[in-house]
Amino acid sequence: MDFIRPSTWQEALEARSAVPGAVAIAGGTDVMVELNFDHHRPPALIDLTGIAELGRWRIDRAGDGNGSGGDTVRLGATVSYTTVIDELAEQLPGLALAARTVGSPQIRNRGTVAGNLGAGSPAGDSHPPLLASGATVEVESVRGARSVPIDDFYTGVKRTALADDELIREIIVPAARGPQQFSKIGTRNAMVIAVCSFAVALDPRERTVTTGLGSAAPTPRHASDAESYAAEQLPWHDRDPLADAVARRFGELVAAAASPIDDVRGQADYRSHALSVMARRTLGWAWEEYRCA
Numbered sequence: 001m002d003f004i005r006p007s008t009w010q011e012a013l014e015a016r017s018a019v020p021g022a023v024a025i026a027g028g029t030d031v032m033v034e035l036n037f038d039h040h041r042p043p044a045l046i047d048l049t050g051i052a053e054l055g056r057w058r059i060d061r062a063g064d065g066n067g068s069g070g071d072t073v074r075l076g077a078t079v080s081y082t083t084v085i086d087e088l089a090e091q092l093p094g095l096a097l098a099a100r101t102v103g104s105p106q107i108r109n110r111g112t113v114a115g116n117l118g119a120g121s122p123a124g125d126s127h128p129p130l131l132a133s134g135a136t137v138e139v140e141s142v143r144g145a146r147s148v149p150i151d152d153f154y155t156g157v158k159r160t161a162l163a164d165d166e167l168i169r170e171i172i173v174p175a176a177r178g179p180q181q182f183s184k185i186g187t188r189n190a191m192v193i194a195v196c197s198f199a200v201a202l203d204p205r206e207r208t209v210t211t212g213l214g215s216a217a218p219t220p221r222h223a224s225d226a227e228s229y230a231a232e233q234l235p236w237h238d239r240d241p242l243a244d245a246v247a248r249r250f251g252e253l254v255a256a257a258a259s260p261i262d263d264v265r266g267q268a269d270y271r272s273h274a275l276s277v278m279a280r281r282t283l284g285w286a287w288e289e290y291r292c293a
Contacts, residue, residue, distance in 0.1 A: 002044035009051055009140075009169070017142045017165045019044045024167055026054075026078040027110035029103065030119040048167075054078040059091065059175070071175035077114035077168050084113065092173055094129035094180030094199050101125055101184050103191050114168045117153065120160040127154070127220035128199035128212030129182055136172040141165040147172075154219035178202040179289035181282035184214075185274045187265055195266040198254065198278040202286050207236050211279075216258035216271055223279070226253035230283060242287045250283050251276035 002019070006012040016022055022044040025031050034040040048054055054076040062070050073091050075084070081099035085108070089096035095113070102108050102125050116124040117137060135150040139162060153161050162168070180201040186192030197214035209230040211223045233246045260271035 001041065003047065004044055005047040005050050007050050009053065012046055012048060012051060012167060013140060013142050013165075015044070015046050016167055019046075020164060022046050024048055024077075024118065026112045026115055027080065027107075029107050029111040030115060030121075046167075048078055051078070054169070057083070057088065070177055073173045073175055075113055075171045075173065077170060078112055079114075081108040081111050081113070091175040092129075092133070092180075093176050094132055094182050094201055095126060095173065097180070097182040098125045098129045098184070098197070098199065101182075101190075107191075113171060117171070118160065118162065118168055120154065120156075120158040122154075122157060122217065122219055123194045123197075123215035124220070125184065125194060125197060125214070128197050128214040129180065129201075130171070130173065131212030131220055131222060132180065132199040132201040132210045133173050133176070134210065135174070137161075137168060138170045138172060139163075139166045140169045141167070145169070151222070154221075157218050176201065177206070178204045179286040179293075181286045181289075183278040183282050185278065193265065196258075196260065196271045196274050196278070198275055198282060200279070200282045200286055202234075202290055204236060204290055207231055207234075209234070209283075211254065213254065213258055213275065215265075216260045216275055218259070221257065223254040223257035226250050226257060226279065229253055234287065239291045241291070242284050247280035247284055248276075251278075251280035254279035 004015045023042040024046045026048050055078045056076050058074050060072045081102050084099045085096050113126045116126040130150050137148045137153050148161050182199045184197040185195045194215045196216045199212040201210045209227050214220050230250050255272045255276040260268040262268050
């Protein structure tokens with residue numbers, strides 16, 4: 001196996017094109033596990049950590065010409081979970097909450113959001129908040145660059161929209177315009193792969209509710225019916241307490257959007273039940289944050 005350490009983005013793209021099957025690596029928290037267990041033996045590893053620009057993030061302010069109607073955060077491909085937690089919790093609260101549940105401090109220091117995306121696992125912790133936030137994945141190859149909406153990025157279990165010669169350059173995430181919450185259930189309290197996970201984001205200005213489900217289907221997905229229901233039922237103007245019936249119905253619709261399986265971490269029925277509980281709780285937490293703002 002070859003080890004390639006480019007110093008520029010162009011060198012990385014050329015290496016990816018020249019070596020079919022080469023795998024990009026930054027933190028290595030997923031790739032090295034597969035190598036150690038001999039689950040995958042690529043012809044080459046492309047180490048992206050020598051490309052300084054990929055380790056940076058920036059905020060594009062509304063009015064700077066981004067056309068999004070609000071601030072957006074651009075996360076380079078090697079920005080770590082720890083950086084998201086320490087530096088972007090205000091702009092990306094849902095993603096920061098999810099990042100806090102990832103592995104140990106050492107894993108959070110090394111692991112990256114882009115790496116989580118590239119692995120494509122339905123259980124990835126960053127997927128639900130990225131879905132709820134409406135992120136876009138910027139990918140590039142020697143042939144050119146393109147933007148992939150997060151809804152189109154996941155194509156199957158550990159499969160993504162990345163072409164064989166493409167690399168993730170950055171992730172563009174709209175800054176929060178209201179409360180965001182994330183919840184995850186595992187087989188123990190910490191350092192665990194999700195049995196299932198859920199994220200919710202409120203936008204009081206647009207009066208919308210968006211969601212993301214993880215480890216509950218072949219790919220991460222929205223609960224569209226639950227989103228529409230909550231957006232219509234929440235008392236946006238009066239800011240009254242969340243009605244228990246609304247919270248419970250929201251949870252039922254979230255569970256109905258899932259298509260979980262039985263596996264070593266949990267049964268399908270348990271996943272559906274857990275999603276309904278997490279959904280009504282996270283909606284309640286987010287609504288209380290909005291009411292008290």
